Amino acid sequence: MKHLLKLLDLSSEEIVDLLNLADQLKYELKHGIKHHALEGMTLGMIFQKSSTRTRVSFETGMYQLGGQALFLSSRDLQIGRGEPVQDTARVLSRYLNGIMIRTFAQKEVEDLAEYGSIPIINGLTDFCHPCQVLADLQTIREYKNKLDGLKLCYIGDGNNMANSLTVGGLKVGMRVSLACPEGYHPDPQVLEFAKAYGDKFQLVSDPVEAAADADAMYTDVWASMGQEDESEKRKTVFQGIYQINDDVMKSAKSDAIVLHCLPAHREEEITAKVFEAHANEIFDEAENRLHAQKAVMVRLMSSER
Ligand code: CP
Ligand code: NVA
Numbered sequence: 123m124k125h126l127l128k129l130l131d132l133s134s135e136e137i138v139d140l141l142n143l144a145d146q147l148k149y150e151l152k153h154g155i156k157h158h159a160l161e162g163m164t165l166g167m168i169f170q171k172s173s174t175r176t177r178v179s180f181e182t183g184m185y186q187l188g189g190q191a192l193f194l195s196s197r198d199l200q201i202g203r204g205e206p207v208q209d210t211a212r213v214l215s216r217y218l219n220g221i222m223i224r225t226f227a228q229k230e231v232e233d234l235a236e237y238g239s240i241p242i243i244n245g246l247t248d249f250c251h252p253c254q255v256l257a258d259l260q261t262i263r264e265y266k267n268k269l270d271g272l273k274l275c276y277i278g279d280g281n282n283m284a285n286s287l288t289v290g291g292l293k294v295g296m297r298v299s300l301a302c303p304e305g306y307h308p309d310p311q312v313l314e315f316a317k318a319y320g321d322k323f324q325l326v327s328d329p330v331e332a333a334a335d336a337d338a339m340y341t342d343v344w345a346s347m348g349q350e351d352e353s354e355k356r357k358t359v360f361q362g363i364y365q366i367n368d369d370v371m372k373s374a375k376s377d378a379i380v381l382h383c384l385p386a387h388r389e390e391e392i393t394a395k396v397f398e399a400h401a402n403e404i405f406d407e408a409e410n411r412l413h414a415q416k417a418v419m420v421r422l423m424s425s426e427r
Contacts, residue, residue, distance in 0.1 A: 125235045125242045126418050128228070129252045137259070137293055142356040143417035144260050145409070147182065151186065151413070153246060158188030159424040165220040167188060167245070170196040171347045176245045176253065179412040180222050180419075187416060189219070196225075212236035218421045226348055241422035243415075248348065249309060251282045254383045255290040257410035262296075262338050264410075265379050265403065270295035275336035275374065277301045277329045278364045278391050279287065279356070280308035283342040283383055288312050292319045299324040303330035303359050329364060332374040333373040339380045341366045341391040357390075366392045379403045 125134050145349050150157050169179065177193065186192040196202040200285040201210050208229050214221055215238040221240065223231055228249035235242040242253055247345070263269050274291045280302040286310060291298040300308065304327060307313065316323040326332050331365045333339060345353035346358040366380060380392075380400035397404065 123421055126252055126422065127231055127235055127244050129244060129255060129286055129293065130311070132252075132293070134295075137256070137290065139423060140256055140414065140417045141260050141294075143420060144256065144413040145264075147416045147420070148378060148410070148413040155316040156361075157186070157420075159420045159426050160184065160219070161188035163187075163423055164217070165191045165193055165419065165423075166194050166214055166218045166221045166227070168194045168196060168201070168221060168223040169245075170202075170223075171246065172206070172226055173245070175408055175411050176222075176262045179415055183404045183412050183416040183419065187419060191220075196376045202364055207233045208237040210234070211236075215239040220419065243418060243422065247281060247284055248285045249344070249423060251383065252286055252290070253411065253415050254283065255286040256414040256418065257407060258287065258340070258381055258383070259290055259294060260410045260414050261403065261407040262379065264406065266337060271297075272337040273297040273299070273335060274338045274340065275298060275299045275333045276340045276342075276371065276427075277332060277366055278341045278360065279304050279344055279346070281342060281346050283340070285312045286306045287340060288316055288323065292316060292323060293298040297322045299326070299332040299334075299336065299363065301326055303327060303364060305358075306356075306359070324353060329366075329370050333370045336374040336378050339371070339374055339378050340367055340382070342383055343385070344391060350424065360391070364391065366396050368393070368396065371396060381407050384408055 167180055183189040220241045222245045226248050228247045231244045231247055274296045276287050286307050288298050296311040305336045310406050344356045385390055
């Protein structure tokens with residue numbers, strides 16, 4: 123593994139190895155065991171979109187690994203004034219040991235990897251959110267003690283989260299069931315990938331049907347970053363249907379956990395009642411961003427572990 127650009131690039135073994143390392147780093151942190159695997163190293167963090175979790179967990183994670191992170195807002199970088207990503211990649215490769223980037227087009231992340239000479243980590247694009255899904259899988263495994271054979275249900279927009287959950291879930295042996303409205307399906311590349319998994323993958327329009335016997339329920343906002351001007355139109359499509367609520371939860375297994383990548387819009391994609399009933403799971407998931415991303419950085423940037 124040279125980069126983390128999308129989960130489609132990783133083997134099942136590589137994903138499981140990252141989850142195991144994430145668990146180990148979490149254990150070490152909780153027990154005060156230092157793990158300075160990235161001593162003296164620097165991670166550049168380029169943000170073209172807002173972030174709370176990604177920014178803080180990467181920055182803190184890098185510090186805990188003995189290194190340093192630099193927050194690089196695209197407003198301040200020359201990239202924001204049109205300097206080509208090809209040049210930015212070659213310059214930053216001379217200073218840094220790795221780059222995390224959050225942006226719009228997946229191609230920009232792929233270009234950074236192609237033209238730079240250091241590991242690139244995708245911190246969210248319109249296409250996918252691999253770091254989030256590693257934390258999600260870590261959380262599901264913590265609660266259920268396994269992943270293989272479990273059913274993951276996602277309700278809502280066929281967006282970056284739906285894409286990454288489908289790929290990540292199927293790769294670790296889960297069944298993945300999505301409920302998305304017509305016109306808001308996941309990316310065709312992801313649907314093509316999922317086809318090979320036969321009836322382990324399901325895409326329907328009815329949330330109650332998708333949730334049947336699910337072990338883990340998942341949802342995300344109806345309008346993602348960059349889609350703000352579509353939010354009213356999207357509301358009319360999603361409202362009252364594409365929501366995790368009591369009715370949908372009745373269809374899932376009685377011990378199903380509920381996850382949300384956050385930020386959440388209560389009473390839109392999830393009711394406040396379901397959110398609060400499952401807040402421990404959701405905030406464990408947010409915490410696991412830290413541990414899962416530290417595992418990614420260690421695997422990509424350290425030759426020691
Ligand atoms: N879930 C997630 O990526 O959160 P932020 O947008 O706050 O980074
Ligand atoms: N789909 C959301 C995820 C945020 C973590 C977005 O892209 O805005």
